[in-house]
Amino acid sequence: MKRDLSEELYKKYFRLNDRKVEITLKNNVVLKGILVGFFRGDEDAEEPCIERWHLADEKNEFSLGLDAFGFLSGTIVKQKDIAEILFFEDNSVMKF
Amino acid sequence: MSGSSAFKKVTITSLVVALGIIYGDIGTSPLYALRAVIGERPIDFELVYGGVSCIFWTLVFQTTVKYIWLTLKADNDGEGGVFSLYALVRRYGKKLVIPTILGATTLLADGIITPPITVASAIEGLGMVKGFETTIIPGEKVTILIVLGILSLLFFFQRFGTQAIGKFFGPMMVVWFGMLLTLGMGQIIHYPQVLLALSPHYGYNLLLHYPKGFWLLGAVFLCTTGAEALYSDLGHCGIKNIRITWIFVKISLVACYLGQAAWLMQQGQPLLAGRNPFFEIMPHWFLIPGILIATSAAIIASQALISGSFTLISEAMNLNFWPRVTLRQPTELKGQIYIPSVNTIIWIGCILMILYFQTSSHMEAAYGFSITIAMMMTSVLLTYFLIYKLKWNKYLVFGLLLMFATVETSFFIANVVKLKERWMFLFFELFIFMTMYVWYYARKINNRFIKFIDLGKFVSQIRDLNQDDSIPKFSTHLIYLTKANNRHEIEEKIIKSIFSKKPKRADVYWFVHLNRTESPYTLNYDVSELVENKVIRININVGFRIQPRTEFYFKKIVQELVANKELNLHIRPDGSTKYNPEPDFKFVVIEKFLSVENEFALREGLILNAYFFLKRLGQSDKKAFGLDKSDVVIEQVPLVYHPITSIQLVRNKKCS
Numbered sequence: 001m002k003r004d005l006s007e008e009l010y011k012k013y014f015r016l017n018d019r020k021v022e023i024t025l026k027n028n029v030v031l032k033g034i035l036v037g038f039f040r041g042d043e044d045a046e047e048p049c050i051e052r053w054h055l056a057d058e059k060n061e062f063s064l065g066l067d068a069f070g071f072l073s074g075t076i077v078k079q080k081d082i083a084e085i086l087f088f089e090d091n092s093v094m095k096f
Numbered sequence: 097m098s099g100s101s102a103f104k105k106v107t108i109t110s111l112v113v114a115l116g117i118i119y120g121d122i123g124t125s126p127l128y129a130l131r132a133v134i135g136e137r138p139i140d141f142e143l144v145y146g147g148v149s150c151i152f153w154t155l156v157f158q159t160t161v162k163y164i165w166l167t168l169k170a171d172n173d174g175e176g177g178v179f180s181l182y183a184l185v186r187r188y189g190k191k192l193v194i195p196t197i198l199g200a201t202t203l204l205a206d207g208i209i210t211p212p213i214t215v216a217s218a219i220e221g222l223g224m225v226k227g228f229e230t231t232i233i234p235g236e237k238v239t240i241l242i243v244l245g246i247l248s249l250l251f252f253f254q255r256f257g258t259q260a261i262g263k264f265f266g267p268m269m270v271v272w273f274g275m276l277l278t279l280g281m282g283q284i285i286h287y288p289q290v291l292l293a294l295s296p297h298y299g300y301n302l303l304l305h306y307p308k309g310f311w312l313l314g315a316v317f318l319c320t321t322g323a324e325a326l327y328s329d330l331g332h333c334g335i336k337n338i339r340i341t342w343i344f345v346k347i348s349l350v351a352c353y354l355g356q357a358a359w360l361m362q363q364g365q366p367l368l369a370g371r372n373p374f375f376e377i378m379p380h381w382f383l384i385p386g387i388l389i390a391t392s393a394a395i396i397a398s399q400a401l402i403s404g405s406f407t408l409i410s411e412a413m414n415l416n417f418w419p420r421v422t423l424r425q426p427t428e429l430k431g432q433i434y435i436p437s438v439n440t441i442i443w444i445g446c447i448l449m450i451l452y453f454q455t456s457s458h459m460e461a462a463y464g465f466s467i468t469i470a471m472m473m474t475s476v477l478l479t480y481f482l483i484y485k486l487k488w489n490k491y492l493v494f495g496l497l498l499m500f501a502t503v504e505t506s507f508f509i510a511n512v513v514k515l516k517e518r519w520m521f522l523f524f525e526l527f528i529f530m531t532m533y534v535w536y537y538a539r540k541i542n543n544r545f546i547k548f549i550d551l552g553k554f555v556s557q558i559r560d561l562n563q564d565d566s567i568p569k570f571s572t573h574l575i576y577l578t579k580a581n582n583r584h585e586i587e588e589k590i591i592k593s594i595f596s597k598k599p600k601r602a603d604v605y606w607f608v609h610l611n612r613t614e615s616p617y618t619l620n621y622d623v624s625e626l627v628e629n630k631v632i633r634i635n636i637n638v639g640f641r642i643q644p645r646t647e648f649y650f651k652k653i654v655q656e657l658v659a660n661k662e663l664n665l666h667i668r669p670d671g672s673t674k675y676n677p678e679p680d681f682k683f684v685v686i687e688k689f690l691s692v693e694n695e696f697a698l699r700e701g702l703i704l705n706a707y708f709f710l711k712r713l714g715q716s717d718k719k720a721f722g723l724d725k726s727d728v729v730i731e732q733v734p735l736v737y738h739p740i741t742s743i744q745l746v747r748n749k750k751c752s
Contacts, residue, residue, distance in 0.1 A: 036549060037549045039545065041544075044191075044193065
């Protein structure tokens with residue numbers, strides 16, 4: 001069975017104390033922040049366990065990634081677009 | 097506990113009960129199947145022997161081998177039917193949802209003809225009784241009115257359940273099959289050479305050499321239309337009871353068909369000319385009791401179809417294929433349900449069938465097409481079951497599949513001509529199919545846009561809120577229903593509901609997760625306290641055959657926790673505990689509506705708009721979750737899937 005790396009990321013990430021990460025996308029764009037939420041994938045469509053992540057500024061840790069007017073702050077990152085993630089807590093890198 | 101455990105043991109009673117529940121549909125086919133094969137064709141040796149041979153071998157291959165032997169193996173904790181089979185195999189095939197929807201749709205659609213065709217066939221027999229010849233004529237007003245009256249009464253009485261009369265179904269069907277056997281044997285004795293018709297070569301000759309013989313399969317198929325319903329009723333009786341009673345049923349059916357064939361060979365007229373061989377084999381003195389027994393059997397067959405439709409829709413609701421609609425349990429009998437909206441739809445469908453077709457022979461020309469599709473879809477799901485669940489050799493399974501595919505495709509092709517008689521069904525089928533498709537895929541889309549967050553991050557905030565006396569208490573126990581599978585996560589909208597605008601302070605925050613299991617009768621739960629006595633999550637596992645009663649389950653669980661001293665019930669927020677010791681529970685139901693701030697692709701837009709339209713027709717979320725009695729707060733949240741991003745909102749410069 002194919003490994004679901006999104007699930008591995010999920011398990012690792014939510015065990016961290018320092019949740020700050022640096023995400024490098026496949027188009028070489030680098031994003032920094034914390035993952036404040038996620039959207040589950042559709043198994044029937046053969047999507048990964050987590051299909052999208054919501055990356056927000058670390059200042060917004062308790063704001064649900066929304067600004068005062070309810071507009072989305074931060075970025076929605078698709079799992080399939082992630083090339084690698086650096087975890088600041090232990091400086092480990094997860095490659096996709 | 098399996099729903100069928102009461103009948104797993106084989107006793108005389110359980111066998112009689114099985115006869116009453118399982119064989120209504122297939123057991124009443126002799127009323128019209130051979131008549132349909134003969135039709136208006138000249139009665140000759142090739143047609144009669146070939147017709148009976150085809151019927152016999154259809155009962156052997158399609159009913160005995162495919163359904164009684166093979167498909168009944170696919171029991172989901174004792175339950176059968178297309179949805180139970182789907183629940184067993186869905187993890188092995190991502191696209192199995194389409195054959196499942198198609199199978200359920202076609203089974204429901206053709207099921208609408210079963211009550212009219214059986215009751216009309218039985219009543220039309222009255223025309224042979226002296227004194228009724230000029231009154232009971234197929235297609236005439238009086239006959240139609242009697243059939244309409246019987247069926248309308250049957251649908252009217254559904255609301256009261258079948259507990260009272262259900263116990264007579266089994267004995268009545270014993271009488272019915274006994275009658276089929278006796279009548280058939282009575283004719284076979286006079287013409288024993290008819291037994292040769294069981295040889296397959298007569299069937300082969302009919303299909304290949306008789307003019308347009310292949311197309312007669314459409315009529316032959318009527319003898320096995322009830323096989324799919326037989327599988328759906330598995331849970332009521334258990335495999336052993338069905339298999340044992342099938343021996344008696346099959347002998348009776350074959351004897352009756354052979355008896356009709358024997359009469360046809362001896363009656364001496366070139367054409368049937370409106371006569372029904374089923375009633376012709378009855379002695380004249382037996383006509384009235386015979387017709388009464390036939391009418392009773394027809395009513396039992398219709399009842400089986402109606403109950404089967406309720407079960408099918410109830411399973412569809414629980415597996416998220418159908419909008420939540422009102423469902424009642426008219427009696428204490430386990431598994432007995434009544435769905436008013438389905439009852440009305442089938443009743444109207446049956447009335448329209450009678451008014452449109454008028455006679456049972458016209459209905460024969462339309463009956464069966466959809467069932468062939470239902471059977472083909474069951475074959476697809478069954479293949480997965482045999483390969484992945486029973487781990488049968490793939491080549492053996494494909495060999496069996498090939499055999500059934502050949503038989504069923506032949507029936508399907510032969511039945512295609514019925515489309516011109518049943519075009520109006522396509523609308524009904526399209527309606528059912530689209531309802532299931534929209535409901536299933538809209539939920540998929542919905543689920544894709546549910547944002548989950550880490551509950552652990554907000555636990556300290558919840559604790560702070562709980563202790564903040566400056567905020568008025570919203571309730572003692574605040575309960576949310578969550579879709580999050582993992583106890584550490586929660587929907588963002590729930591956290592928003594707790595904290596946004598006026599924060600909801602409570603003594604205990606409950607997050608209740610209902611998990612629909614693939615096993616039909618699971619009912620258990622587990623509790624995890626995220627903050628002792630403050631934030632508690634409950635997982636309730638509910639089988640897909642069980643109607644969820646969230647409030648009832650929740651209160652039972654709390655009662656158990658308090659009894660075990662695991663929970664302090666707390667006092668009421670207004671200090672009224674001394675007057676009313678009942679704990680103060682408040683459920684928050686978050687209802688979604690489609691926000692205007694969306695930009696959709698065509699398919700998504702159509703599905704979601706249709707979904708919210710259907711949702712308005714169905715039950716409210718409050719009722720659907722079984723929250724009738726409690727204090728329920730409904731919160732409306734807009735669903736924003738694809739926010740409009742291309743707005744160019746430009747501020748105009750002030751004119752001086």
